[in-house]
Each structure stands twice: as structure tokens, then as C-alpha cells.
Amino acid sequence: HTFFSNMKPSFQDIKLAANGGIPVQTFLQSCKAVVSIFDKLSSTAFAPVKMDISGNIRKINEKYKTNPSAFSTLQAIVLYEKSVGQSQLSNSATQALLWLKRALHFIKEFLGELVSGEQDLTKAATKAYERSLKPYHGWVVRGVFSLAAKAAPYREEFLKHLAASRMDQENPDFETLIIQDMDECSSALEVLISILSDFYISEDLDSQEQV
Ligand code: 6S8
Incomplete structure (x- = not known):
């Protein structure tokens, strides 16, 4: 078992509505599960x-709770905020989901690099960053990213932290298994990122604005 096969729920568990609607609760719970990767990696560099x-x-959860029956999908929340002119407010669920989607995009690209066999995590993170978050970051945040990426551990060390137990860690097939889970x-x-990206467009x- 690995961090990924232990995610409850995992992104694979999300059942889309017929119209491509993404259910809010399972989506947010999967995001919470993925955030716990930072506790595994311990590093305080990940705190921000x-x-x-x-x-x-x-x-997003707070907006959802104001009307759970109307807001069963992420898209319903965003369309509601658009209809009442709240989309551009910096504390809106619309902006929160836009940035959450970009963070998930980074994670997806980073995992994709590892699956493709990239051995150097600094390179994996840099390539993932260029395809996801970099266009939306100004030079200050880009600098912070590049420092963080240089502190990346070795691939083997990183993967080891994502074993569910010591026994899993010592399984000779562990690397094959974790790569499968990451894939x-x-x-x-x-699938989720592409639905959300098309929807926002x-x-x-x-928005192309940089922070
Ligand atoms: C905008 C913006 N959010 C915020 O200003 C920035 C926050 C911190 C950014 C730090 C950048 C450094 C990243 C270092 C990552 C290191 C990675 C790799 C190292 C190998 C938005 O904020 C609000 O969110 C929104 O609510 C609203 O208020 O309208 C809006 C204003 O502002 C961001 O740029 C989102 C940042 C998400 C970063 C996701 C990175 C995920 C990192 C790793 C996950 C996978 C594991 C990798 C392990 C690597 C091994 C060590």
C-alpha cells in the first residue's frame, strides 16, 4: 500500500454527474486527502x-454549506457566483477553485514526470511548474519556487516517504506499485482538471493575472 492507494476518497472515486458536474463533497475530501502528503514530507518549506x-x-466548503442542495456540483457554485457578480472577489469560491485547480495541475504534472521516469525531482518539479503555475506567478513567487525546488529530496527518498508502512517500504516491488498508483x-x-479548465474558459x- 502507498499514500495514494490509502487516499480516502481518491480522485478516482469521484462520480461525475451526467452533465460533467463534479460533486463538491467527494472532490473536497479528495483534495484534503492529497494535502496530507505535506505532513508525510514534513518539511516546513511546504507550510505556505x-x-x-x-x-x-x-x-469552497463554506460556500457549499450555505446551500448544499443547490450547490451539489462545483460548477453550480461558480455559476451562482457569476450570476450575482461575485466571481472576481478575491475570497470567492470561484477564485479559490481556480487556484486549487492550478495546484492540482502542478501535482498532476509532477506525478506524470515521476511516472515517465524522471529521476531528478528538481527537474520534475520545474517542468511541472512551467506547465501549470508559473504563468500566474510574478518574479517574486517564481524565485520562491525555484529555491523550494532546489531543496527537493532524491527520488528514492521521496518515494520511501509515501509507503503506507515499513513493510510496504521494504517490498521489492514497492517502486513499481507506487508508480502505478501515481499514474x-x-x-x-x-479528467477533473480538463473539465474545470474548459468550464472556466x-x-x-x-484569468492570466499574476500574483
Ligand atoms: C495565489 C497563490 N497561490 C499564493 O499567492 C501563493 C502561495 C504560496 C506559493 C508558494 C510557491 C512555492 C511553491 C513551492 C512548491 C515546491 C514544490 C516542489 C519542490 C520539489 C490565491 O493565491 C488564493 O489561493 C486564492 O484563494 C485567492 O485568494 O484572488 C487568490 C487571489 O490568491 C498559488 O500559487 C497556489 C500554490 C499552490 C502550489 C502547489 C504546489 C504543490 C506542491 C507539491 C505537491 C506535490 C508534492 C511534491 C513533492 C515535492 C518533493 C519535495
């Missing part, structure tokens, strides 16, 4: 990232 992602989960997680993420809610 963890705060940002958890903050976005909380913002599944990354494919499930890809079609509703004209995507």
Missing part, C-alpha cells in the same frame, strides 16, 4: 503551500 490549498478547500492518480486528476472566468 499547505495553507493556500487548505484555505481554498475551506472557502492512476494523475489520470484521474487529468467557456464561462470567461479564466
